[in-house]
Amino acid sequence: MARAQAHEDVFRAIADPTRRAILDRLRAGPAPAGALASDFKQSRPAISKHLRVLREARLVSEQRAGRERVYTLDPMPLQRVAGWVEGYRSFWQVSLSNLKRYLEGK
Amino acid sequence: MARAQAHEDVFRAIADPTRRAILDRLRAGPAPAGALASDFKQSRPAISKHLRVLREARLVSEQRAGRERVYTLDPMPLQRVAGWVEGYRSFWQVSLSNLKRYLEGK
DNA sequence: CCATTGTGTAACTGATTGGTTACGTATCAC
DNA sequence: GTGATACGTAACCAATCAGTTACACAATGG
Incomplete structure (x- = not known):
């Protein structure tokens, strides 16, 4: 079979190197999705999906600012x-x- | 696409709760594969595969003793x-x- | 209003995961 | 040698992953 409803699982969230890099990147301060995306060679939607996983694991929070969505690191988990x-x-x-x-x- | 040759990646190895449980279990001391398998409700081959992943990540080492294979925790990674x-x-x-x-x- | 910008999401795809059952093989007990 | 025991591994499968391109939509700037 496969993992349970493994969403929100921190260990799974940090298993992916790109997601760890995003977190590392956010230590320098909050950043809008687009800025993050352009730091990584993957496509923007790919990063958007990684951000969703991080969000579900509550490792980042999202603030909407105009048409931007600014992501902030939340290291508690x-x-x-x-x-x-x-x-x-x-x-x-x-x-x-x-x-x-x-x-x-x- | 998908992750690179992500074998041996510690973060991936510990992403699975069963594998973390195996490591936790090994803190009590080395144990042969069979003993480990009977601690977890999954089938023996399933545990064997988890052990392989842990081995590749060098989180456990294997000593052969007769027909048993004794696994020892190696927490260095x-x-x-x-x-x-x-x-x-x-x-x-x-x-x-x-x-x-x-x-x-x- | 209209074009542009910033973003999430849907739909699709190939690879990988984690599990199973079936099998092969080495060692032990006799 | 023979049978039982302790394994790993192959073959297979359904679910999930991580990516892509195409699309929808809200906010800005004229």
Whole structure:
């Protein structure tokens, strides 16, 4: 089968490199859809669809300003990702010290 | 079109909830494929395929022991995720303090 | 009003995903 | 050797993805 109604899932939203790039781009400040689109070689509708996914995951918010739609970064949902990954931090520290011991030929 | 040769991409690997659950499960210690499979309601081959994806992303390693294949968590690639998300931490702190100010009716 | 600009959406497409069942193969227990 | 066990993988399938082009529509600028 396939994933459930996986909309709004942060992990899925950030799985796509283009969407991560859009978020990265928005760290410099809010931007209208067109400006974002022209930063990426893909077509404008493609970016529009990525923005929709990000919107559904609540990673960006949209303000209408005249005929523009300005997108603003909302990083809050990323806390869920940060929280999940955090649970592994201690493990990769162990991994590192294991590697060190191994390299030291111990 | 579609993603490039997106194998080995950590972000893609952790996009699936079942795969995240497998990783979570492996934090308790290494486990053979069969044991993992019986923890998840999906069929054994389905889990086997998830394990393959995790393997390609180098999030787990496989040791053969007799007829078993024991999987061990390797969290190192998660550092890339942690690093990426880290770049947003300051932003969500801003988001929080904005919210606070807003709630305080300021 | 009319043309232009900025944008979302519909319709379509090929690739990929995540699942299944059926099969192949190596190891263990006898 | 034989049968059971623990796997991975092939073949297949429906659903979803990420893109495209064509279209609709609201706001601006004359």
